[in-house]
């Protein structure tokens with residue numbers, strides 16, 4: 001039996017809009033943009049922890065041209081090999097995300113929350129880890145040394161956790177989830193991927 005997950009994805013789309021709005025508000029107030037940055041944050045290793053975000057990303061991925069998908073599968077294989085053979089890859093691996101073509105994300109509208117928050121300093125209070133603070137990117141720190149402006153991520157992550165809980169209950173999927181973008185893409189390629197397969201994006205898809 002296929003489960004229609006479109007409501008969950010719509011809820012996530014609305015949450016992403018709120019995140020983008022909160023980010024833009026602070027960035028505009030400070031005049032902070034990525035314009036002229038010599039780095040590219042898509043070379044950092046980001047890990048993602050929710051099934052709902054991976055399904056949202058895959059929804060976008062499925063709309064790409066076949067040739068682009070093939071290229072991304074190849075890049076995801078390469079990325080995964082480098083990831084697996086690097087010790088402490090989050091700290092030590094610098095490699096472009098397989099979705100980055102010529103400096104730009106081909107699934108920008110579908111990118112996960114970690115990519116959306118990156119750049120501005122942030123804070124988060126969670127039951128598991130208590131209060132945490134995150135530094136801004138190097139460019140932010142160079143432009144605004146000593147700035148105390150931060151994006152509070154707490155309410156957004158609470159909403160994401162509630163949405164993830166609802167979806168997992170619906171899919172009866174309770175395994176731990178922690179993946180790079182490359183691993184999400186490879187799950188889509190492989191029929192044995194860990195993403196549950198009993199969902200559908202839209203009725204009649």
Ligand code: SF4
Pocket residue numbers: 041042043046097098099100104105106107108111112115181
């Ligand atoms: S998903 Fe997109 S924004 Fe996020 S790291 Fe990959 S290319 Fe960059």
